[in-house]
Amino acid sequence: MATRNLLTRQEQYILLHKGTERPFTGKYNDHYESGTYLCRACNAPLYRSEAKFKSGCGWPSFDEEIAGAVTRKPDADQRRTEIICTRCDGHLGHVFVGERFTNKNTRHCVNSLSMKFVADPCPDT
Numbered sequence: 257m258a259t260r261n262l263l264t265r266q267e268q269y270i271l272l273h274k275g276t277e278r279p280f281t282g283k284y285n286d287h288y289e290s291g292t293y294l295c296r297a298c299n300a301p302l303y304r305s306e307a308k309f310k311s312g313c314g315w316p317s318f319d320e321e322i323a324g325a326v327t328r329k330p331d332a333d334q335r336r337t338e339i340i341c342t343r344c345d346g347h348l349g350h351v352f353v354g355e356r357f358t359n360k361n362t363r364h365c366v367n368s369l370s371m372k373f374v375a376d377p378c379p380d381t
Contacts, residue, residue, distance in 0.1 A: 260298050260344075270369045271297050271346035274338070279314025282368025287316070291375040293366075298344035300325055302371060303364070311357050315349060316368055319360040326351075326364070339364055346370060 269275035284293070293303040293316075302325045303318045311317035324342060328351055331338045339348045349366040357363055 284368040295341040297346040300343040318364040
């Protein structure tokens with residue numbers, strides 16, 4: 257996987273080696289500002305804040321990705337579906353369907369360390 261950004265050891269563990277951060281420890285788990293979540297490795301836009309919801313699972317949850325930004329593939333355990341950044345193949349987490357958390361019935365369970373957040377500009381007042 258070709259990356260453009262320097263990654264910390266923990267970010268490398270997640271994005272390059274398909275690791276998982278501990279639940280309820282990520283900085284974006286309870287983060288609800290308006291903006292866009294980008295891939296930490298390549299800056300590709302992945303999720304809009306409007307798609308984020310509180311699932312209680314311990315990781316940031318989204319019910320929709322930005323079109324074409326996230327690729328789904330069978331996980332090595334063949335029981336889950338891994339989600340990766342389409343641009344750089346960085347591991348983001350897993351997607352689950354059928355849990356009924358939202359009307360879209362989809363939960364992207366994403367490691368905070370695989371993303372960075374860019375806030376929307378403040379509107380002129």
